[in-house]
Amino acid sequence: MPLRRDFLRLLGLTAALPALPAAAASGIAPGSQPVVVSTWNFGETANAAAWQVLESRGSALDAVEAGARVPEADPDNHSVGLGGYPDRDGHVTLDACVMDHLGNLGSVACLEEIVHAVSVARRVMEKTPHVLLVGEGALQFALAEGFERQDLLTPEAAAAWRQWQETAEYRPQPNIERSNRYRMPGELPGGETNHDTIGILALDGAGHLAGACTTSGMAFKMRGRVGDSPISGAGLFVDGEVGAATATGVGEECLRICGSHTVVELMRHGRSPEQACREAVERIARRHPASRDDLQMAFVALRSDGALGGYSLQPGFNFAIRTASGSRLVEAPSLR
Numbered sequence: 001m002p003l004r005r006d007f008l009r010l011l012g013l014t015a016a017l018p019a020l021p022a023a024a025a026s027g028i029a030p031g032s033q034p035v036v037v038s039t040w041n042f043g044e045t046a047n048a049a050a051w052q053v054l055e056s057r058g059s060a061l062d063a064v065e066a067g068a069r070v071p072e073a074d075p076d077n078h079s080v081g082l083g084g085y086p087d088r089d090g091h092v093t094l095d096a097c098v099m100d101h102l103g104n105l106g107s108v109a110c111l112e113e114i115v116h117a118v119s120v121a122r123r124v125m126e127k128t129p130h131v132l133l134v135g136e137g138a139l140q141f142a143l144a145e146g147f148e149r150q151d152l153l154t155p156e157a158a159a160a161w162r163q164w165q166e167t168a169e170y171r172p173q174p175n176i177e178r179s180n181r182y183r184m185p186g187e188l189p190g191g192e193t194n195h196d197t198i199g200i201l202a203l204d205g206a207g208h209l210a211g212a213c214t215t216s217g218m219a220f221k222m223r224g225r226v227g228d229s230p231i232s233g234a235g236l237f238v239d240g241e242v243g244a245a246t247a248t249g250v251g252e253e254c255l256r257i258c259g260s261h262t263v264v265e266l267m268r269h270g271r272s273p274e275q276a277c278r279e280a281v282e283r284i285a286r287r288h289p290a291s292r293d294d295l296q297m298a299f300v301a302l303r304s305d306g307a308l309g310g311y312s313l314q315p316g317f318n319f320a321i322r323t324a325s326g327s328r329l330v331e332a333p334s335l336r
């Protein structure tokens, strides 16, 4: 399809790639074309920061961390890091994950009062024998590592929470932050600054893949709720020999099918990145037909040879690509 041909042109691949068996897709030689791809419209922000790292011959892991840190520090983004909408009790809790091409993994869940959850996740990966720290333990670890404690609940997010409390009957609702009541001034529901999770994948010049995923999760969720983003195989999965995938949308649905792992395994068995994402979305839609209308779920995948694609349950999901040829925002094909 034309969209896919555009991707390939962008990546410097002039002919449509056949679906590769795992063996053929593995072992990218040094000097492969670096690429960054991320969910939603983070092309000029997260991707730009990640690209700076790749351009100066940095690693994919450094690149995805640098990229994910940008929306984490942005108080105007209400679904990641500082300024994220709180849970229904008013606590901003963050989930994040990093993974590299060797299967090294670090995650934090329900982390409070630390802006850069993705960097704490990386420290979990590099400095502990564990892969996931949660809640108070994750906070204590972060503080011991020198991260600064900060109130993440901005006045704007607190105001939205108080407004939600007026009528919500204390009931969490998927994607509530997308409704008219909580959008940014002048923004359309589901518009560019009213998205959720950032998942970011990179392939560096050494042919190594890495990924990161970070979010404040579902707005006004139950206290203690953890979504897909910090869970390996759900919000993020990287296999250096095959490819990487990341997810955005209602985490519960992604967790139920181990979404990102599913996408990577489908690529292992020869599906293109877009087809693999499509099959994962279809699996969610089949399991829960009502979801076709009332929730959003999307995947982005980057194969180890640099081919990439995405697919969404609802229209309106886009993803941003950065290569040496420049930056591009692509509207993903969708089931509906």
Ligand code: GLY
Pocket: 196, 197, 215, 216, 217, 218, 226, 227, 228, 229, 247, 248, 249, 250, 251, 252
């Ligand atoms: N996808 C983010 C979440 O559900 O928390």
